[in-house]
Amino acid sequence: MVLLAITWGLIGGLLGLSSFILIPWVLALLGGVEFRDRVGRYYIKQMMTVLGDATLTAREQGGVALASVSFDAEYSADKVSVDGETGHIKDTMNLKSRLAGKSFGISCGPEYVSPLMAEFAARASDSKHDGRVGMTDGGARLDFEIPSTPQIPSLRGTHRIFDGDVKRRYGTLSNSWAEKSQEKFGQRVSLGQTLLLMAAFAVGSGMAVLAIRYGGGGGGGGVTVPIQIAAGVGA
Amino acid sequence: MNIDARYQMAGAVLVVLAILAAAAVTAFLGWGALAAVLFVGAFVLGAAAPPVAILMFRDGLPLGGLIGTGLAIAAQVAFGRAALARREDGRYEWTVLRETADGFAAELSTGETIDIDADDGELYAFGFGKLAVVEAHGNNVDEFRATASDTTRAGVPVEAPKASTGGIVVSLAKIQRRVRGSASSTLVRRGRDKALNDNGGTGQLSQLWTMAFAVVLLVVSFAMTAGVLML
Numbered sequence: 001m002v003l004l005a006i007t008w009g010l011i012g013g014l015l016g017l018s019s020f021i022l023i024p025w026v027l028a029l030l031g032g033v034e035f036r037d038r039v040g041r042y043y044i045k046q047m048m049t050v051l052g053d054a055t056l057t058a059r060e061q062g063g064v065a066l067a068s069v070s071f072d073a074e075y076s077a078d079k080v081s082v083d084g085e086t087g088h089i090k091d092t093m094n095l096k097s098r099l100a101g102k103s104f105g106i107s108c109g110p111e112y113v114s115p116l117m118a119e120f121a122a123r124a125s126d127s128k129h130d131g132r133v134g135m136t137d138g139g140a141r142l143d144f145e146i147p148s149t150p151q152i153p154s155l156r157g158t159h160r161i162f163d164g165d166v167k168r169r170y171g172t173l174s175n176s177w178a179e180k181s182q183e184k185f186g187q188r189v190s191l192g193q194t195l196l197l198m199a200a201f202a203v204g205s206g207m208a209v210l211a212i213r214y215g216g217g218g219g220g221g222g223v224t225v226p227i228q229i230a231a232g233v234g235a
Numbered sequence: 236m237n238i239d240a241r242y243q244m245a246g247a248v249l250v251v252l253a254i255l256a257a258a259a260v261t262a263f264l265g266w267g268a269l270a271a272v273l274f275v276g277a278f279v280l281g282a283a284a285p286p287v288a289i290l291m292f293r294d295g296l297p298l299g300g301l302i303g304t305g306l307a308i309a310a311q312v313a314f315g316r317a318a319l320a321r322r323e324d325g326r327y328e329w330t331v332l333r334e335t336a337d338g339f340a341a342e343l344s345t346g347e348t349i350d351i352d353a354d355d356g357e358l359y360a361f362g363f364g365k366l367a368v369v370e371a372h373g374n375n376v377d378e379f380r381a382t383a384s385d386t387t388r389a390g391v392p393v394e395a396p397k398a399s400t401g402g403i404v405v406s407l408a409k410i411q412r413r414v415r416g417s418a419s420s421t422l423v424r425r426g427r428d429k430a431l432n433d434n435g436g437t438g439q440l441s442q443l444w445t446m447a448f449a450v451v452l453l454v455v456s457f458a459m460t461a462g463v464l465m466l
Binding site for chain 1: 243244247248250251266277280282284290294299300303304309313314321331337338342350352357359367370372376379406410414417418419420421423426429433435448449452454455457459460
């Protein structure tokens with residue numbers, strides 16, 4: 001009987017653990033759109049608590065990926081690994097913000113972006129293509145129109161309004177390539193220095209040999225100088 | 236929130252509670268009070284364990300990235316279709332995507348609603364659900380608006396925003412001011428500098444130290460050789 005009661009306890013424990021996911025899902029399924037919103041927001045809050053600092057990044061091949069980030073002081077940028085490849089994201093445009101009270105940003109390549117910037121990129125690109133933006137006979141036309149109702153832009157295309165063309169991994173790639181080049185040529189002690197040290201050892205030994213061999217034996221050796229004392233000079 | 240929605244939510248909670256109560260009663264009737272108490276106690280402990288662990292360890296939780304992704308998937312499954320919306324003040328909200336007659340909408344915690352002009356095919360597939368990534372068009376667009384009110388700019392006739400679409404005219408010059416310096420080669424240079432600092436340079440031993448070592452070696456070798464020969 002006790003064994004069966006313990007079995008019920010185990011069942012209760014397993015059900016309890018799985019209820020962290022299952023019960024909210026059932027509630028979301030049965031409770032309508034309001035409950036779906038509440039349950040989803042609860043998980044997002046838990047997600048941001050676990051990740052601490054995160055980014056939703058636009059994949060180069062399309063789609064989006066969620067990743068945690070950490071600040072890398074050596075690059076003055078956030079370090080992130082997406083699909084196993086490490087890179088850095090800077091916040092040049094000051095667009096990183098917060099989600100559920102935690103640091104969060106949307107990123108494209110090496111920069112934090114915003115959906116509005118992605119819309120600008122798409123619309124500006126279209127306008128330029130259509131000849132509505134750019135040099136004209138009378139001057140330069142720099143205005144273009146975006147719809148007042150937000151649209152869902154292609155985050156991947158935001159790089160079209162960036163100033164430069166660096167990608168997220170270029171920093172680490174540069175590091176890796178420079179490191180490899182230094183491994184090949186960057187010896188701590190050069191050949192000349194090594195030869196100099198070997199020569200110093202040889203000279204030291206050679207001097208010792210000469211000193212012992214031609215120095216006249218140990219202790220008090222030296223050159224005998226005859227000294228003549230002229231006695232009675234001038235006598 | 237309307238009354239129907241409240242009833243629906245209350246009904247969902249009652250259904251879940253009824254299922255759990257039925258399991259506890261089954262344990263009690265079939266296997267006694269101890270089984271029922273153990274079932275309820277273990278259930279409560281099991282249910283409390285994940286949120287307590289998250290609260291305690293926060294971003295120090297082992298396999299945090301994996302768990303975070305799992306929670307994002309759990310959220311997406313609950314939402315079905317979600318919107319990651321950037322508010323006018325710059326903050327993000329991840330909320331349920333509601334269908335409207337003209338497309339979609341995201342209701343924010345501030346009470347505001349962001350209407351979204353999109354169809355289902357434009358949503359991102361993310362975590363067994365669909366995701367719309369949007370930003371409100373309000374005060375946040377003001378800094379990019381074209382300020383000239385005349386009908387020509389730089390001597391070129393400018394078509395006014397269409398009244399039908401109520402478009403917003405923005406200036407590329409103002410956008411350029413914001414994006415200046417983005418995706419620059421700073422990261423590349425930092426990567427190269429880091430490698431050179433950590434591993435770079437031939438003859439990292441300075442000339443002064445080399446000479447000092449040479450003198451030490453000379454004296455040591457002299458002493459060693461002399462010592463050996465005098466034995």
